[in-house]
Amino acid sequence: MAQALLEALNLEVRYGGIRAVKGISFVVETGEMVCLIGANGAGKTSTLKALARMIPSSGEIHYGSERIDAVPSHALISKGLALVPEGRGVFARLSVAENLAMGAYHRSDGAEIAADTERVYGLLPRLKERMTQVAGTLSGGEQQMLAIGRALMGRPKLLLLDEPSMGLAPIVVQKVFEVIRSIAAEGVTILLVEQNARLALDVCSRGYVMESGCITLADTAANLLADSRVRAAYLGE
Amino acid sequence: MTSLRTKPHLGLALIALALALLPFVVSATLGNAWLRILDFALIYIMLALGLNIVVGFAGLLDLGYIAFYAVGAYLYALLASPHFGLHWPVWAILPLGALVAGVFGVLLGAPTLRLRGDYLAIVTLGFGEIVRIFMNNLNAPINITNGPKGIARIDPITIAGHPLSKSLDVFGFTVPGLALYYYLFLVLAILIIVVGIRLQDSRIGRAWVAIREDEIAAKACGIDTRNVKLLAFAMGASFGGVAGGLFAGFQEFVSPESFGLMESVMVLCMVVLGGMGHIPGVILGGLLLAVLPEAFRHGAAPLQQALFGKTLIDPENLRMLLFGLALILVMLYKPAGLWPEPRHRAELKKS
Structure with missing residues (x-):
């Protein structure tokens, strides 16, 4: 039986008096690819940010055998938990190569870093072509690829992806998702937050549906795709 | 070439x-007036390089930077003047000034860690004013800073028993005091430039840039943003503290007037106008903004006399008008500064 790599218990996020995430619980098992879908403002990004300790939250977060809800965000990458933030968040004035190097900021094993850099370039050949280019001058899709590549430089066990399709042309989105699929195939566990429900459910094995701060549905991707409520609310049918 | x-x-x-x-x-x-301006230009360059760490590298908009200059200057004034009867040597005061200013930098940084942009600017602006107002009012009940009258008769910077305010004979050749100060400031400015370049290329320098570009991504890369920000505030402040000490020894007089908001804005202008985060640009900005207003001041009256036969606009006002005009023009036509980082230019071109 698969083991839980990430588990949230009663996770709650508040912005002042507003509860953006209202005590949700969910599990991501090792090797799984799970998505969190829902409309704009449902609390998906807040959930992901809380998991990556970027914003304060209450409730428990377990990662592996550890409880991480009191661990500072910068300590997570060395534990193998990497976040690809919403809106890409590349370092605009650094080159592609320097962005990737920042992804290995917490590491000091030079030779291994060089090997990982080559691996990332192998997975994302477009980045290799643009190695010396300043990240701010890349296209949206290339920036998304770079953000993912930078996260991979931390050798993550668990990758938290926040809206990788945001603001990208459909054809570019397809490419980004191909990359995500091949990362999952290498054994990286992925928790994906997406507004584009069909896309997310197509690549993931399981999904959680979020609605105004609560998880309203939890099932396999296939069942969710067939669910009449999901079809009506998120798949436009 | x-x-x-x-x-x-x-x-x-x-x-x-x-x-x-x-x-x-x-x-x-x-003439000697211009040599004096040149000495001040070097002090301003050091200040601008210090602020560049905070604003240019780490991207933290600091409008109260002059407070650290004030701390350094007052520390020198208190430790080397008849005010308390202390006469410490400059080599003891400057490192102490760097340290104390650095501590003040952390004091400012700690409560503002979660602020960015305009909010941070407002808080730092307040901090700068608080320091100035303290200097203005700490003459009662115990007289520490001598209030608005300032502290006078400060010891000139003395090296190897020779006060730099006096000229020095070298092999029958007279080097005036202002030139001696110039050499000292030049050496220290070069030192600060070297430290700045080394910092920029260091691990910490890269962390600063990451924070400037995207704080969440920086955290996700494993950067302890709190410590790295505090370090930026402390390093920048300590450069300011050294510059302040030099200013006090050079001027032999300090008063709260020298540390107003306008001075903070001026140093910020040097950084922005020259090219944020680009050391050669910041040096150019510091030099230009230290020299140009003086050139306007000295040139405006004679120029008006020659053109109109009388002085129409008070040179002091005209100076600020021209200065404002120059700023607007530079920001319109060179938004990344006069000598920006090549990458910054590329990025601006794209957007």
């Missing part, structure tokens, strides 16, 4: 020679 490029040592030697001869050329052609 190509010969200079292939022989960098020759180029460096020429620059060194030019910098060494500059005070004599300036005092012979433009």
